[in-house]
Amino acid sequence: MAEVVYAVADPNPVAAGGADYLDAHGVRTELRPSDAATELTHAWATSAAAGRPYVILKTATTLDGRVAAADGTSRWITGPEARAHAHEVRAAVDAIAVGTGTVAADDPILTARRPDGGLADHQPLRVLVGRREVPDDARLRTEDGGELVHLATHDVAEVLAALAAREVRTLLVEGGPTLATAFLDAGVVDELHAYVAPVLLGAGPGAVGDLGVTTIADALRWRTHDARRLGEDVLLVARTHPSLAHPSVQEA
Ligand SMILES: NC(=O)C1=CN([C@@H]2O[C@H](COP(=O)(O)OP(=O)(O)OC[C@H]3O[C@@H](n4cnc5c(N)ncnc54)[C@H](OP(=O)(O)O)[C@@H]3O)[C@@H](O)[C@H]2O)C=CC1
Numbered sequence: 001m002a003e004v005v006y007a008v009a010d011p012n013p014v015a016a017g018g019a020d021y022l023d024a025h026g027v028r029t030e031l032r033p034s035d036a037a038t039e040l041t042h043a044w045a046t047s048a049a050a051g052r053p054y055v056i057l058k059t060a061t062t063l064d065g066r067v068a069a070a071d072g073t074s075r076w077i078t079g080p081e082a083r084a085h086a087h088e089v090r091a092a093v094d095a096i097a098v099g100t101g102t103v104a105a106d107d108p109i110l111t112a113r114r115p116d117g118g119l120a121d122h123q124p125l126r127v128l129v130g131r132r133e134v135p136d137d138a139r140l141r142t143e144d145g146g147e148l149v150h151l152a153t154h155d156v157a158e159v160l161a162a163l164a165a166r167e168v169r170t171l172l173v174e175g176g177p178t179l180a181t182a183f184l185d186a187g188v189v190d191e192l193h194a195y196v197a198p199v200l201l202g203a204g205p206g207a208v209g210d211l212g213v214t215t216i217a218d219a220l221r222w223r224t225h226d227a228r229r230l231g232e233d234v235l236l237v238a239r240t241h242p243s244l245a246h247p248s249v250q251e252a
């Protein structure tokens, strides 16, 4: 082998240095950056550099930003195409997290399912965050799927450390609003998946709670990475950007 051309340098200190090693042993190396390769490795590279899972926050909201009606019911706000897409995302991540409030309200299964209801080949870990116990008959317990990990804490850093120790690289936080707010407050959300349905409720909980923002200059802002129509609904994928980061991240 005379030459190796690579598209992305490895940000993981444990694995870095391959090009130098090859150069030192007579193999020419060339870094030829490619947008496609950078995108392919984005979540993994961000996770490796941050030393924690890459966090995607998913919300399924009405046009007026609500995730449930006033009585707590939320099935379903988005339609089948948007929900099928959300299941594809579940099948691509290492873990899904919800808070105990969502388990109490929705009794979710948290598996990655195909449109015919069958289980996808890859099932993410099912992570429950909060101090309440999960009832024995909760579907998280009774239905087949990924392993259930209950983290009885409110500390987001503790959650991320516990999951990193299990080699979780990508974490999908599916709510509810209390857990979503805690992750945003901690400044660790890398990507937003906002599914928006042309539905109005006029009352009911919003996607996130108080973020301590009292004036528009302090708003948490994101960059639109992708936007697409899914049936009657729209998916906005947004990412953080260093210049737009939450103050707690900028200070770090
Ligand atoms: N449309 C959508 O996208 C979604 C809608 N929903 C809806 O949201 C509603 C539930 O909302 P919510 O109760 O906020 O649900 P959460 O899933 O966010 O659960 C909140 C609970 O999680 C625990 N918890 C975990 N981490 C923290 C933390 N850092 N700070 C505080 N508490 C923490 C607490 O319980 P403990 O006492 O056990 O510690 C808290 O009461 C339901 O109506 C559900 O249908 C939920 C998910 C998605």
Ligand SMILES: Nc1c(N[C@@H]2O[C@H](COP(=O)(O)O)[C@@H](O)[C@H]2O)[nH]c(=O)[nH]c1=O
Pocket (backbone or CB within 6 Å): 060, 074, 075, 076, 077, 078, 082, 083, 086, 098, 102, 106, 107, 108, 109, 110, 111, 174, 175, 195
């Ligand atoms: N209401 C709502 C969502 N809600 C989320 O989906 C979970 C249910 O998962 P499962 O039991 O596995 O089907 C629920 O607890 C909540 O986290 N998702 C969406 O794509 N669209 C919706 O309208």
